[in-house]
Amino acid sequence: MNFPVGFYDFHEDTAFNFQLNRFYSFGSLDYNTVAEIGAELTDFDSWSQLFLDKAEVFHNEGKYIASATCFRAALFFMLDDENDAQGQLYKTELYERCMNEYQAAYRDVDMTYVRVPFKKDYFPVLYKCHPAESKGDIVVHGGYDSFIQEFIPLMQYVYSKGYNVYMFEGFGQGEVLNRCEMKMKPEWELCTKVILDYFNLEDVTLLGVSLGGYLAARAAAYEERIKRVVLYDLIYDFYGAILYRAPEQLQNLINQLMETPSSPKWQMIDGLMRENKFSLWLFQQGREVFGDIDTLYDYYKAIKKYNTVDISPLIQQDVLILAGAEDIYTVYLDKQINALSNAKSVTSRVFTKEENASHHCQVGNIQLVLDYITDWIDSKI
Numbered sequence: 001m002n003f004p005v006g007f008y009d010f011h012e013d014t015a016f017n018f019q020l021n022r023f024y025s026f027g028s029l030d031y032n033t034v035a036e037i038g039a040e041l042t043d044f045d046s047w048s049q050l051f052l053d054k055a056e057v058f059h060n061e062g063k064y065i066a067s068a069t070c071f072r073a074a075l076f077f078m079l080d081d082e083n084d085a086q087g088q089l090y091k092t093e094l095y096e097r098c099m100n101e102y103q104a105a106y107r108d109v110d111m112t113y114v115r116v117p118f119k120k121d122y123f124p125v126l127y128k129c130h131p132a133e134s135k136g137d138i139v140v141h142g143g144y145d146s147f148i149q150e151f152i153p154l155m156q157y158v159y160s161k162g163y164n165v166y167m168f169e170g171f172g173q174g175e176v177l178n179r180c181e182m183k184m185k186p187e188w189e190l191c192t193k194v195i196l197d198y199f200n201l202e203d204v205t206l207l208g209v210s211l212g213g214y215l216a217a218r219a220a221a222y223e224e225r226i227k228r229v230v231l232y233d234l235i236y237d238f239y240g241a242i243l244y245r246a247p248e249q250l251q252n253l254i255n256q257l258m259e260t261p262s263s264p265k266w267q268m269i270d271g272l273m274r275e276n277k278f279s280l281w282l283f284q285q286g287r288e289v290f291g292d293i294d295t296l297y298d299y300y301k302a303i304k305k306y307n308t309v310d311i312s313p314l315i316q317q318d319v320l321i322l323a324g325a326e327d328i329y330t331v332y333l334d335k336q337i338n339a340l341s342n343a344k345s346v347t348s349r350v351f352t353k354e355e356n357a358s359h360h361c362q363v364g365n366i367q368l369v370l371d372y373i374t375d376w377i378d379s380k381i
Contacts, residue, residue, distance in 0.1 A: 002367060003025060003026065003027055003153070003157075003365075003366040003367040003370075004024060004025060004027060004031070005356050005364070005365050005367070005368075006356050006364060006365075007021050007025075007353075007356050007357075007358075007359060007363065007364030007365075008021060008024070008031075008034075008035075010024075010034055010035060010037075010038030011038040011041055015278055016038075016041060016047065016077075017038070018359060018360065018363065019073070019076060019077070020034050020037065020038050021034075021359070021363050021364060022361075022363045023069055023073055025363045025364055025365070025366050026150065026153050026154075026366060027153055028065055028066065028068075028069040028150075028153070029066055029069055029070070030066075033054065033066070037050045037051065037054065043277065044077050044078075044079050044277050044281065045079075047073075047074075047077045048074045048075075048077060048078045049074075051070045051071070051073040051074035052070070052071070052074045052094075054066075054067075054070045055067045055070035055071045055074065055097075055101075058070060059101065064101050064102070064104040064105035065102075065105040065106075067101045067105075068098055068101035068102040068104075068105055068149065071094055071095075071097055071098035071101060072098050072147060072149075072150065074094060075091060075094050075095060075098065076145070077281060078091060078094075079277070079280065079281055079284060080284050080288075092178070095178050098147075099149075099175075102147075102149040106149070106152060109152070109156075110128065111126050111127065111128040111152070111155070112126070112127055112128070113125070113126050114127075116168070116194055116195060116198045117198075118191070118194050121176070121180040121182060122176075122180065123168050123169060123170055123176060123191055123194060123195060124148060124168065124169050124174070124175045124176070125148075125166055125167065125168045125195060125198075125199075126148055126149075126152065126155065126166075126167045126168075127164070127165060127166040127167065127199075128155060128156075128159050128164070128165055129164040129165075130159075130162070130164060134162060134163055134164045135161070135162040135163050135377075135378070135381060136163055136164070136203065136204070136205065136377070136381050137163070137164045137165075137166065137201050137203070137204045137205070138158055138163045138164070138165050138166070138204070138205045138206075138207060138377070139166045139167075139168070139192070139195065139196070139201065139204050139205070139206050139207070139226075140154065140155065140158075140165060140166065140167040140168075140207045140208075140209070141167065141168050141169065141170055141173070141192075141206075141207075141208055141209070141212050141215065141216070142169070142173055142174075142208075142209045142210060142211075142212055143173075143208065143209055143210030143211030143212040143213070143214075143215065143235075144172075144184070144210060144211040144285075144289060145173075145285060145289060146169070146173050146174060146209065146210065146212075147169075147173075147174040147175075148167050148168065148169045148173070148174050148175070149174075151167055151209065152167075153366075154167075154209075154366070154370065155167055157367070157370050158370065158373075158374060161374040163374070163377070166195065166199060166201070168191070168195050170188060170191035170192070170215070171183065171184050171185050171187075171188070171190075171191055172184025172185070172289045172290065177288075177289065183289065183290055183291035183292075184289045184290050184291075186214075186215075186218060186305045186306060187218070188215040188216070188218045188219045189218060189219045189221070189222035189223050192206065192219040192223055192226075193223060196223070196225050201225060202225050203225070203227050204225060204226055204227065204228075205226075205227065205228040205229070205230065205377050205380075205381075206219060206220060206226045206228070206229045206230070207229075207230040207232055207373065208229075208230070208231060208232060209232050209361060210232075210233070210235075210360065210361055211235055211238065211306065212231075212232065213231035213232060213233050213234045213235040213322075213329075214235035214236075214238060214306045214307070214308055216229050216230065216231060217229065217231055217235075217308045217311060217312065217315060217319075218308070218311055220315050220317050220319075221311040221312075221314035221315050222314070226317055227317055227318065227380075228317055228318045228319075228320070228377060228380050228381075229315070229317050229318070229319050229320070230319075230320045230322070230373055230376075230377075231319065231320065231321045231322060231336075232320075232322045232361060232369070232373065233321075233322045233323050233324065233327060233329055233330075233360060233361055233362075234321045234322065234323055234329055234330075234332065234333060234336045235306065235307075235308070235329055236307060236308050236309070236329065236332035236333075236335055236336040236339070237307045237308075237309070237332055237335075238303045238304075238306035238307060239300060239303045239304045239306070239307065240307075240332070241328045241329045241331070241332065242282075242303060242328075243255075244328050244331060245328060253265070253269070254269070254300065257269070257297070258297070258300060258301070258304075261297045261301075266295060266296060266297050269296055270295060270296045273296055282299075283296060283299055286299045286302060286303070287299070290302045308336065308339060309339060312336065312339035312340050312341070313339065313340075313341050313342055314342070315340055315342065315343050316342050316343060316344060317343060317344055318343070318344045318345045318347075318380045319340055319343045319344075319345065319346050319347070320347050320348075320349075320373065320376050321333065321336055321337065321346065321347070321348040321349070322348075322349055322351070322362070322369060322372075322373075323348070323349070323350045323351070324350070324351050324357060324358045324359045324360055324361070324362055325350055325351065325352050325353060325358040326353065326358040326359055327358070327359060327360045328360075329360070330350065333348060333350065345380075347376060349372060351365070351368070351369065355368060356368075357369060
């Protein structure tokens with residue numbers, strides 16, 4: 001398959017615009033659909049309603065990839081009423097509808113779905129293996145808020161390059177979060193080990209998408225069966241990157257207040273957060289993914305754990321670090337490279353605006369980055 005190329009100004013709000021481009025870049029929604037939604041989009045409420053309306057249209061037309069994507073998008077920016085249990089039930093119903101649409105969309109696609117047991121729950125895996133020889137095994141996972149089904153186009157493309165592909169959801173992701181109610185935690189080596197054990201995989205490439213750039217690094221630090229690791233993109237310091245574009249005075253204040261969680265100044269900052277819809281959404285999303293988050297201090301304390309400062313020297317594999325020139329995480333590229341002091345090899349690549357790939361995870365030119373990844377893996381096996 002060929003992915004569409006181009007990062008477009010679908011909306012003036014950068015957060016909305018990135019997500020609109022993401023759904024377009026993976027080929028899940030066509031340009032006209034995304035442009036129409038972007039033109040009508042005004043705020044968080046209209047985001048969800050516009051995508052829900054489109055989901056119904058696409059469902060009735062039998063366009064199930066598009067309808068699934070619209071349900072997924074509607075859920076993505078859906079704000080919570082903290083005291084509305086009915087609202088939570090509604091989100092659960094939408095998630096199940098989304099999964100039903102994905103199932104219909106890929107019913108005839110040659111891939112296998114299994115639930116790998118973990119304690120009383122499980123980790124879902126989608127995989128596709130070549131019937132005869134393959135170049136090797138690539139294990140893929142997402143990041144902070146991913147659904148495994150979103151990466152099926154990625155799986156199909158990488159499979160076409162000659163690799164067996166296994167995609168799984170771990171702590172805090174997709175089905176693991178919504179059906180098993182397991183929250184995100186940093187120890188990604190635990191769920192990775194379960195997957196490698198179940199499929200008897202030994203010499204693998206691990207590819208982590210978005211926050212998966214931290215999670216994959218974490219797993220590689222403790223799992224010798226991983227021989228190559230792709231940080232797509234790097235997440236050297238999640239906390240630092242989230243604060244990076246805040247005013248310096250606010251950054252300094254929050255850094256100071258992290259030492260005094262009982263300070264009354266947290267109430268002031270919390271109030272400012274709730275007045276800004278995007279900040280409120282970040283907080284609510286964090287509460288849903290991580291759990292045990294009641295205050296903004298709790299949120300920052302949680303994301304502080306997601307950094308590769310201490311684990312990077314433990315990584316001894318071949319490492320590929322990807323970054324976008326306009327991505328907030330790219331500011332830490334040099335630090336990430338230098339921290340990998342014991343890696344077998346370190347390769348990095350910063351994608352540019354001229355390549356339509358300067359944003360997070362190279363949204364705008366997915367095929368370019370996938371070709372780069374598979375060429376790098378080819379050179380290391």
